[in-house]
Each structure stands twice: as C-alpha cells, then as structure tokens.
Amino acid sequence: MSRPDIVLYTANTMNGWKPLIFLHEAEIDYELVNVDFSKKEQHAPDYVKMNPNGKIPTIWDRSEERAIFESGAILWHLAEKYGRFLSDDPVERSETLQWLFFQVGHIGPIMGQAMFFQRIAKPNGNEVPYAIDRYVTESRRLLEVLDTRLKGRDWLVGSEMSIADIATYPWARSYFWATVDIEGLPNLQAWFDRLDAMPKVQEALQLPEPRPSAFGKGDIAAAAKANAARFASDVKKD
Structure with missing residues (x-):
C-alpha cells in the first residue's frame, strides 16, 4: 500500500489548522503527526532539521523529498501541487x-x-x-x-x-x-x-x-x- 505524499506535523492552533482545512476540503490523503508542545517536540533536533524556527506546522512532501515550513508557504505549496484554491488568472x-x-x-x-x-x-x-x-x-x-x-x-x-x-x-x-x-x-x-x-x-x-x-x-x-x-x-x- 502506497503512503501519502504529504506528512503533516501540526497541533491544534490557528496556524496548525490551516493545512488541515486545505487537505480536508481538497480531499487529499495525508499522514498526520501531532506535535506535542508539552513535550517540546517542536524543538526536537529531527524536527528542527525540517523547521529551523521550531514552530508548527511543517509538511514533509515525500514526492519531492523535502520539507516546507511556515503556514502560508505550506498553503501556497499545496495549492500549486494540487491545483486547488489558487486561481490561474x-x-x-x-x-x-x-x-x-x-x-x-x-x-x-x-x-x-x-x-x-x-x-x-x-x-x-x-x-x-x-x-x-x-x-x-x-x-x-x-x-x-x-x-x-x-x-x-x-x-x-x-x-x-x-x-x-x-x-x-x-x-x-x-x-x-x-x-x-x-x-x-x-x-x-x-x-x-x-x-x-x-x-x-x-x-x-x-x-x-x-x-x-x-x-x-x-x-x-x-x-x-x-x-x-x-x-x-x-x-x-x-
């Protein structure tokens, strides 16, 4: 069974909900990883390698083998990747x-x-x-x-x-x-x-x-x- 392209690292915050809304509205399959603030998981070395700012959300795009951080940049990436919610005009x-x-x-x-x-x-x-x-x-x-x-x-x-x-x-x-x-x-x-x-x-x-x-x-x-x-x-x- 193939794995989804998008792995989403997020939490239940205003920024954290943005990519979730996109992925659900676009009906895109994804893998969800909850980042636990109480355990400071956003500052873990492996996470900071993906997101140098140590914040959420972050996505790992398996098809491109790279991470994208910052919620606005993530939405832009998803819009370009899937052709949704961003006009060509x-x-x-x-x-x-x-x-x-x-x-x-x-x-x-x-x-x-x-x-x-x-x-x-x-x-x-x-x-x-x-x-x-x-x-x-x-x-x-x-x-x-x-x-x-x-x-x-x-x-x-x-x-x-x-x-x-x-x-x-x-x-x-x-x-x-x-x-x-x-x-x-x-x-x-x-x-x-x-x-x-x-x-x-x-x-x-x-x-x-x-x-x-x-x-x-x-x-x-x-x-x-x-x-x-x-x-x-x-x-x-x-």
Whole structure:
C-alpha cells in the first residue's frame, strides 16, 4: 500500500489548522503527526532539521523529498501541487497572495499577541495593560478591514474559497480567544457562517484534537487555565 505524499506535523492552533482545512476540503490523503508542545517536540533536533524556527506546522512532501515550513508557504505549496484554491488568472492570483500575506503579516501576529498577553502572560503574573489594549484594538481594526473587504462578496478573492480564506478563517474565527468584539461587522459574521457550515472545514478543526475554547465553547475556564500552565515558561518574570 502506497503512503501519502504529504506528512503533516501540526497541533491544534490557528496556524496548525490551516493545512488541515486545505487537505480536508481538497480531499487529499495525508499522514498526520501531532506535535506535542508539552513535550517540546517542536524543538526536537529531527524536527528542527525540517523547521529551523521550531514552530508548527511543517509538511514533509515525500514526492519531492523535502520539507516546507511556515503556514502560508505550506498553503501556497499545496495549492500549486494540487491545483486547488489558487486561481490561474494572474490578477486574481495576485490578490489571493496579497490577502494571504495580509493574514500572515498582520492578523496572525497581532491577534497572537492579543492572545498571549491575555491568555498566557496575565494569568502567569505578568499583566501588561498597555499591550493588551494595543493588540486587542489593532485586532479589531484588522477585522474591520476584513469586514470591508467582504462587503458584497462571499469570499476574500473571486467567487470561490481560496487559500486566503483558509489562512484567515482560523485566526479571525478565534476572536473570542483574543477577546475581540465583532459587533457591527455583518459581512465578517456572514463569512464565518459560510465557513462554519462547511462540514470538512469543521472536521479539520477537530484535529489533532478538539479545542472548542478557541471559539468560545466548552469549559472555557479549565481550558484557559491549562493553556496558561502549558506556556508558563514563555512568560518573563520581573
């Protein structure tokens, strides 16, 4: 029995879900490896050989015998490899990459910092009110940019879902975990509804294990406590 080309090393994070959504929506067979942060597996020597930054996700493409790291680059690689979710039209293709880079350069880093300062630093004794306000406010502004872009359209680019939507959805949809208010953003909420209703997208979000707290569901208090404890060593103590 032949093995799938793609081996995906990932975890249940906003970046970690991106390739999972692509692979499930495209119905691509793959091998899943859960990277356990509690065991620091992302820093293991064999893993760092594939991903020098020691982060997730990473894929190993058996057909090319090489690794690809960084979630945006992984989506681009998969789109090129399988001919899915990236238009051949040069203008639409360019717009898709622009919105992909908007996510990896702005939405991910800013919302990630909003989450870090509230969900990790604060409960571990290093509360920085200015940083929390700065990143939550900027996160809201970025979601407003998305809302404006989505006015009169179903997807960020073109008439179908693209890798820009795939990259942006897990982050933007986790607004609860970043404590960002989305009231008054109807186009964004409608976009959420479209993706929330897609069975394969929701199937991907259950892997490598469910994390309902990111979306404001389940036992939030317990999940927040466990998350803060898991990343306590990342917090600088005065």
